[in-house]
Amino acid sequence: MFSNEDLHQKIADSLKQLPVYNEPAGLYEPISYTLDQGGKRLRPLLALISTRMFGGNPDKALPAATAIEIFHNFTLLHDDIIDQAPLRRGRDTVYKKWNINTAILSGDTMFAIAFGQLSKSDPEKLPDLMKVFTQTAVEVCEGQQYDIDFEESDQVNISGYINMIRLKTAVLLAASLKIGAIIAGADEEDCEKIYLFGENLGIAFQLQDDLLDAFGDEGVFGKKTGGDIVANKKTYLYLKALKSAGSEDGERLKALYSKRNHNDEEKVAEVLEIFTRNNIKSFTENTILDYYSVAMKNLSEIKLTDEVKAPLLLLAEGMLKRKY
């Protein structure tokens, strides 16, 4: 029986064995730089844990898990261009360290390498894996496009926002779990349940991230809070405040989000005041709990013992119980 740490190590080893240290260096150096950055490897870990949970051999899921991690990092690489993000995990992003063209092309190559890894999976499972993987890839792109669209739009509502984070974040977590289940030979019903579990958990996870960005303890959260507010991001908190606050707070919030060149600190402080006055923190916590509860229900319906489900449950709890 492999521990979660064993699985994490397997992923790290698999990424180290990739054929990405070749010529031309201008293409492969940014790829190595990206994949060497570490990180939690949450998505491949979910795939391996899912395979193990459904009684499969995690080694058989390693190519697909590796594919998922490479794909995820490819999306970050291109997203960083689009979002003009200078830093990721404390280091220069690829487009900053090199340039936009390098980031485009290295990302494309990572996408191709991801599919190359996926194709090393059990041939009998490959058609199903491809179906999940390609649909998810398309949906992640759709999520990113909605995120871009929402920046310019004043028509964003809460359900649209939830759909955006579902596509941009949750479906890849869900697909990771489903891919692990397919490889273990889980039946279709369980594959669907574990997908829904991941999707609902993923939405809760992203809402939690939004909440921490506003109300997190910077020491624990690991990055400066208020970033979404400074960037005028129409997160769940903002949309909920617009919907539930009175017209005075609502108008003030819109005004604060419509202009740039505010004094950032004052702006964050005032927005947080409006959020607090309108109980946005507890509204958001309740919504997170709603999605988390549905996820728990999805997990409970899977035809396995609680004992076998325990490691995944622990990981899910860990994902959500970040302090703020």
Next chain:
Amino acid sequence: MFSNEDLHQKIADSLKQLPVYNEPAGLYEPISYTLDQGGKRLRPLLALISTRMFGGNPDKALPAATAIEIFHNFTLLHDDIIDQAPLRRGRDTVYKKWNINTAILSGDTMFAIAFGQLSKSDPEKLPDLMKVFTQTAVEVCEGQQYDIDFEESDQVNISGYINMIRLKTAVLLAASLKIGAIIAGADEEDCEKIYLFGENLGIAFQLQDDLLDAFGDEGVFGKKTGGDIVANKKTYLYLKALKSAGSEDGERLKALYSKRNHNDEEKVAEVLEIFTRNNIKSFTENTILDYYSVAMKNLSEIKLTDEVKAPLLLLAEGMLKRKY
């Protein structure tokens, strides 16, 4: 028996049935715009012709052929950003008509859709198809990276240049043919031969393109000649001239290619004079013929009758016999 025109129509129909007319419009409009542009559909046609030649049903190759065409158009979309190309087939490129972010993300989505199409192929063939497709995708990216590198480098030699065009152009033509052969159930040896045929034909095709860019008849060639010279592209013609010309012509050529802000017309005229004085046109024609001859040898070694090979041979001749 399907004619080439039938096959062309099948490709057009397949592209029209793609699920790319969805929301978000910001993502899918550029994809429809790109795929609606027409073009020769050379690569998917090669795949279908190959399947037919090896006795398979072209309909079975249609998902893979569609995948190839979408992939090819995705690479063009990202290449146009990298090359800052404002026009393609007489229309604004996606990054010009929309913006760089849209072009990145729509391209990524096309890449995912391409794999989605490929995965509709016969499940038994899918692992082999994936192997060819992903390796080819990586190689095309490598080719584009070498092309970028060569712009800045003064160390480019002829064999490096041939390798670059092999990766950037030839391997996708080769892979298209091999994918068609795999789907028809051709044996491994024939799959390899048809690949080599495509690779050598592809190199000849690109060298021909270089030649036409310098010496083509603008009316027949369909675009303004001299573009490579104005852009200081280190094509086969330039590299061959540097190698075979005396030091005086060589130094002058380097000087002409090192500066911008030349009078373009005068520069093109002087470069063509140097090319002509050093027989570069006939050197290039001979090299094209060399690659074409190897391609013909590859084709001749395939275990099929000449009659069955005739349509592919005709297409290959058509690709090379563009007048200049």
